[in-house]
Amino acid sequence: MNRLDFPLRYTRPVAALLVLFVALLLPMTAATAQIATTARSVEVPLRGGQLTDGDVRLLENETPGLSLPAAVNRVVYLVFESNESNLNDSLRYYAERDDRSLLSEAKDKFAPGSLIVAVGMDPRRVGVACGDDVCNAINFYGAGRMDGILDEMRVPLRQSGDPNIAAALLAGARASGDTTVVAEEKEDSGVSGWWIFGGIFGVSTVGTAGGLFWALRNHRRRMREHYNHVVDNYARVAAHLDSINVQAHSLSSPLADDAVRRDWEDVRSRFLAIDSTVQRLSGIGDEVGDRELARRWREINEAYETVQQMENAEGNIDEFFRMEHGDGTVRRRRLTEMHEDLTEARATVSDDGLRADLKEIDERVLALRDTPDAPDFMETYAQIITDYRIVIEAVRRREFDDVEPDGVTPAPRIWDDSWRPGYGYAGFVPFVTVNSWHESATGSSAGSSGTTTGYSSGGFSGGSASGGW
Known part of the structure; x- marks a missing residue:
C-alpha cells in the first residue's frame, strides 16, 4: 500500500465527523446565546x-x-x-x-x-x-x-x-x-509643548496670526449664535409676557418681597425696550453676512443678553409659582439644594459654634423636606432662610473677611440662572455663593468633575453617578 494512501483513506470519514460535530454544535451555541439574550x-x-x-x-x-x-x-x-x-x-x-x-x-x-x-x-x-x-x-x-x-x-x-x-x-x-470608555484627561503639556516648539523654531508670528484668526472666527460664530437666538426666541417670550406678568404679580408668600417685584419690573422693562432693536435685527434676513453681524454687534449683544435674562426670569417665576402652590418635587428639590449647601458649609467652616448652628438649620431643612405638603411650608421655609442668612453673615465676618459687602458682590437676581426662590430675601445669599466670592478674592478654587456619586441623606449606598447635561 502506498504510504500516501493511509491518511487519504481517513480524510473523508474525519471530515464527515467534523461536519456532524459542527452541525450539532451550532444549534447548541445558538440556543445558549438565545438563552443568554432572553435572560x-x-x-x-x-x-x-x-x-x-x-x-x-x-x-x-x-x-x-x-x-x-x-x-x-x-x-x-x-x-x-x-x-x-x-x-x-x-x-x-x-x-x-x-x-x-x-x-x-x-x-x-x-x-x-x-x-x-x-x-x-x-x-x-x-x-x-x-x-x-x-x-x-x-x-x-x-x-x-x-x-x-x-x-x-x-x-x-x-x-x-x-x-x-x-x-x-x-x-x-x-x-x-465598554470598560475602555473613560473620561479624557485634560493635559496642559500639549499646549506648553506647542509654545516651546514654536519658540524654538521662531514661529511666534505665525502663532499670533493663527490666534487672531481663531479669535475672529469664534467671535463671528458667537455673533451668529446670538443673532439666531434673538430671532428665534424673542417672539415666543413676548407672546407669553402678559401671562408671565400675571404669574409674577400673583406670588404671595413671604419670599415674594419688594426686591423680587423690583427685579421683575426691571427685566420686564428692559425686555419691552428692545422691541425696536429686535425688529431691526429681524429685518436684515436669515442670509445676513458676517460683516453685517459684526457691524451690529452692540445691538445683537444687548438683545441677546436681555432675551436670555427674560427667559431665566420666566423659568424662575414659574418655579417660584409652583413652589408656592404645593409642587412637592420643586419643594423637595429646593430643600435638597439647601441641604447640599449646608453640608458644604459645615465641611468648610472651622468654627465649632458656627458648625453647630449650621447643623441645627440642616436638621430643620431635612424635617421640612419630609413634609412638602405642610400647610405652612412657605412660612417655615422663609424662616429657615432668615436664620440661615444670620449664620452665613457670621461666617462672612469671622472666616471670610476678604469678602466685600453686598454692594460690591450682589446676590443673584431673578433674571440670573443661578437664582432660587428666597435668594435676596432679607439679604440671603447661599453659602456656595459667598464661598465663591471668597475663592475669587484669595485666588483659590477647588476643581470638580461635576459628577455626583452620593445621596442627600444617609442609609443608602448603592453605586451611582450623575451629572448635568
Whole structure:
C-alpha cells in the first residue's frame, strides 16, 4: 500500500465527523446565546413624556445586542420629567417608592444584576446606577469610568440643540459595558509643548496670526449664535409676557418681597425696550453676512443678553409659582439644594459654634423636606432662610473677611440662572455663593468633575453617578 494512501483513506470519514460535530454544535451555541439574550430583561417603565413607542422599541431591540457583562441580567431605562437636582436621589426614590425589586435584600443598595440608565429633564441630568456585582463587572469605580459613561450620554443630548433621549440612554448602557470608555484627561503639556516648539523654531508670528484668526472666527460664530437666538426666541417670550406678568404679580408668600417685584419690573422693562432693536435685527434676513453681524454687534449683544435674562426670569417665576402652590418635587428639590449647601458649609467652616448652628438649620431643612405638603411650608421655609442668612453673615465676618459687602458682590437676581426662590430675601445669599466670592478674592478654587456619586441623606449606598447635561 502506498504510504500516501493511509491518511487519504481517513480524510473523508474525519471530515464527515467534523461536519456532524459542527452541525450539532451550532444549534447548541445558538440556543445558549438565545438563552443568554432572553435572560436579560430590558425595561422602560418611565418615559418622562419624552420617549415615543418607537424609542421604546429601539431600546428593547438594540440593548440585547450590547456587549454587557454576564452579571447584568436586567437593564432599566428611566426618563424623569421632573427630578431632584441630585439625580441619584431620584433613582433611589424611584426604587424605594415605585419598584422595590430594584433594591437589594437589605434595601440599602441597588439589586444585584441591575443596570439603571437615566435621563432627568428638569433639571437636566444624566445618571447611571448598578448593583454591586454589576458595578464591579463594569469597573464602575475605575479611574475616569463614571465621567466617561456620563460624557457618552451627553453627546446625543447636546447635539444640534435637539436632545435625543433614546440615543443617550442607549449610549449610557453601551458605555457601561465598554470598560475602555473613560473620561479624557485634560493635559496642559500639549499646549506648553506647542509654545516651546514654536519658540524654538521662531514661529511666534505665525502663532499670533493663527490666534487672531481663531479669535475672529469664534467671535463671528458667537455673533451668529446670538443673532439666531434673538430671532428665534424673542417672539415666543413676548407672546407669553402678559401671562408671565400675571404669574409674577400673583406670588404671595413671604419670599415674594419688594426686591423680587423690583427685579421683575426691571427685566420686564428692559425686555419691552428692545422691541425696536429686535425688529431691526429681524429685518436684515436669515442670509445676513458676517460683516453685517459684526457691524451690529452692540445691538445683537444687548438683545441677546436681555432675551436670555427674560427667559431665566420666566423659568424662575414659574418655579417660584409652583413652589408656592404645593409642587412637592420643586419643594423637595429646593430643600435638597439647601441641604447640599449646608453640608458644604459645615465641611468648610472651622468654627465649632458656627458648625453647630449650621447643623441645627440642616436638621430643620431635612424635617421640612419630609413634609412638602405642610400647610405652612412657605412660612417655615422663609424662616429657615432668615436664620440661615444670620449664620452665613457670621461666617462672612469671622472666616471670610476678604469678602466685600453686598454692594460690591450682589446676590443673584431673578433674571440670573443661578437664582432660587428666597435668594435676596432679607439679604440671603447661599453659602456656595459667598464661598465663591471668597475663592475669587484669595485666588483659590477647588476643581470638580461635576459628577455626583452620593445621596442627600444617609442609609443608602448603592453605586451611582450623575451629572448635568
